[in-house]
Amino acid sequence: MISVNRYKCGYCGACVSVCPVGAIELVETWIEISDDCTECGTCVNVCPVGAIEILE
Ligand code: SF4
Ligand code: SF4
Structure with a gap:
């Protein structure tokens, strides 16, 4: 499962x-x-801020 940390993500695309x-x-924010x-x-x-993780 893939997870995006919304506190880290800068919505750079x-x-x-x-x-x-x-x-x-990318849906608004x-x-x-x-x-x-x-x-x-x-x-x-590719994420510059490490906001995406693959969870086991
Ligand atoms: S780039 Fe990210 S969202 Fe797209 S298939 Fe690969 S792990 Fe999934
Ligand atoms: S690359 Fe990272 S910071 Fe940029 S939109 Fe995707 S998750 Fe957010």
Whole structure:
């Protein structure tokens, strides 16, 4: 399961553009991740503030 820390996220949009399956959407001041997410980890690595985590 993927988790976004809303206190860390600066809504820069970097994760949205790198997701290979288009699972991330920036909705005003929130990041939504759809069930299309394959937990590939790309967004985790690109986030400049470490706001995204893959939870076991
Ligand atoms: S883990 Fe991969 S598939 Fe899931 S939201 Fe991030 S970039 Fe997209
Ligand atoms: S890359 Fe990180 S800081 Fe930028 S919108 Fe995504 S979760 Fe938020």
